Amino acid sequence: MSRQARRFKDATYQLIAEVGRAVTSPRRLELLELLAQGPRTVEAIAQHSGQSVANTSQHLQVLRAARLVEVEREGVRMRYRLADARVTEFCLALRRLAEARAEELGALTRDFLADRGLLEAVDQEELLGRVARGEVLVIDVRPVEEYQAGHIPGARSVPLAELQGRLAELPKRSPIVAYCRGPYCVLAIEAVSRLRALGFRADRLEAGVPDWSARGLPLETGLITRAGGAR
Amino acid sequence: MSRQARRFKDATYQLIAEVGRAVTSPRRLELLELLAQGPRTVEAIAQHSGQSVANTSQHLQVLRAARLVEVEREGVRMRYRLADARVTEFCLALRRLAEARAEELGALTRDFLADRGLLEAVDQEELLGRVARGEVLVIDVRPVEEYQAGHIPGARSVPLAELQGRLAELPKRSPIVAYCRGPYCVLAIEAVSRLRALGFRADRLEAGVPDWSARGLPLETGLITRAGGAR
DNA sequence: AGCTTATTCAAGCATTCACTTGAATGCTAG
DNA sequence: CTAGCATTCAAGTGAATGCTTGAATAAGCT
Numbered sequence: 001m002s003r004q005a006r007r008f009k010d011a012t013y014q015l016i017a018e019v020g021r022a023v024t025s026p027r028r029l030e031l032l033e034l035l036a037q038g039p040r041t042v043e044a045i046a047q048h049s050g051q052s053v054a055n056t057s058q059h060l061q062v063l064r065a066a067r068l069v070e071v072e073r074e075g076v077r078m079r080y081r082l083a084d085a086r087v088t089e090f091c092l093a094l095r096r097l098a099e100a101r102a103e104e105l106g107a108l109t110r111d112f113l114a115d116r117g118l119l120e121a122v123d124q125e126e127l128l129g130r131v132a133r134g135e136v137l138v139i140d141v142r143p144v145e146e147y148q149a150g151h152i153p154g155a156r157s158v159p160l161a162e163l164q165g166r167l168a169e170l171p172k173r174s175p176i177v178a179y180c181r182g183p184y185c186v187l188a189i190e191a192v193s194r195l196r197a198l199g200f201r202a203d204r205l206e207a208g209v210p211d212w213s214a215r216g217l218p219l220e221t222g223l224i225t226r227a228g229g230a231r
Numbered sequence: 232m233s234r235q236a237r238r239f240k241d242a243t244y245q246l247i248a249e250v251g252r253a254v255t256s257p258r259r260l261e262l263l264e265l266l267a268q269g270p271r272t273v274e275a276i277a278q279h280s281g282q283s284v285a286n287t288s289q290h291l292q293v294l295r296a297a298r299l300v301e302v303e304r305e306g307v308r309m310r311y312r313l314a315d316a317r318v319t320e321f322c323l324a325l326r327r328l329a330e331a332r333a334e335e336l337g338a339l340t341r342d343f344l345a346d347r348g349l350l351e352a353v354d355q356e357e358l359l360g361r362v363a364r365g366e367v368l369v370i371d372v373r374p375v376e377e378y379q380a381g382h383i384p385g386a387r388s389v390p391l392a393e394l395q396g397r398l399a400e401l402p403k404r405s406p407i408v409a410y411c412r413g414p415y416c417v418l419a420i421e422a423v424s425r426l427r428a429l430g431f432r433a434d435r436l437e438a439g440v441p442d443w444s445a446r447g448l449p450l451e452t453g454l455i456t457r458a459g460g461a462r
Numbered sequence: 463a464g465c466t467t468a469t470t471c472a473a474g475c476a477t478t479c480a481c482t483t484g485a486a487t488g489c490t491a492g
Numbered sequence: 493c494t495a496g497c498a499t500t501c502a503a504g505t506g507a508a509t510g511c512t513t514g515a516a517t518a519a520g521c522t
Contacts, residue, residue: 013257020255026244
């Protein structure tokens, strides 16, 4: 191989790897998954991921350098968002590959969920039908902002943080399905766990909004569905 | 978030990132792309990538730990292969993401190719038809073993190394299309460059075998198509 | 202008990584 | 069973990475 060709090849793989490396840090993966829920400010991201603001900022710089996220000034703060849908798709692809490879990942999830008796996640195809027929109340337990940025049609926003105080809005007898950010997000697990302890018939939808939209399924945005709907 | 949930989350992202990290080294990317062409021994891989055998072996260990490649003893040597097709698909996805993100990559390729006037790559859809109609001779310029492991239907094996001595087999007037391992492989570029210098009507197919099969297009294996076909 | 606040930069430290070199392993063939 | 060879392991070095702390920017508000 000519020297020129070798240099070309090296440079090429270098560039590809740079994108890959940005995605290849547990911390940054978490940030990306968080941003897949919707735009956030640095402070919000830092708080959510339990990291220092400076550290979070640095990770965001790395992601930005790889053009995986974009940033926009909003008054006194900076709002980060994913650069485009391909990034989400890529993250999902990576996760799928990891699942296929690492048996441990599946085992880990099963252990964690089995501990709490939350294994049975509701099938997505089935869900839409049940929602449409009013047989089930779907609640979105993520923070309100994420709900507003996009949610499963017909879902009602009941952030986990507010769950305790809004139990009166929930049906005692008919089933409830909770969802959050995806299979590795613990909000819905937590919510279902609490609801069951209180006697509700609650189940968990494994898919989150990113999975949902990646399947080409529709999303609603904006409006808040308050009590009264499927109750 | 509960301490338990945080540990769960950390462990999860850690596992995903481990797979990611394996893919995220320029060197290992090159190895994967090479293995996508077919199984190889350590020595062959080392020689091809211009690395020391020990270093290559170590990279292969990393890939093996991530279950991206498998190894099999064959007499006195070890033969490595990709674990399954998903790995190939993932590499292609990464490359596409990288292309979309890094404008530089496109620029780099363009520069390199423009230097040699090899910009126009032949469209894949069009190609099959032209091959079927016998309007064009497709040559596979990779080493014979890779050709045997799988090639584009109707293509003739003319390894770059043998090109010089086999010019008599090639048509002087009707067009020739050369392909190799993919857009970043330089074999076809080299081949077309030489052929043109000699007055042949040669073009380059940008896609390689991995791209080809990833699109669900058929591959032939084994047989060697010798002179006489589309000449 | 001057002050406040969110974010970023810079320096420093411990850890990890890539590659080299030289020796050890494990297999086959004679 | 032993010689020979492909491959792997182990130790060492220089560079890169992740995280922390403390200071510097930049925009908005008074």
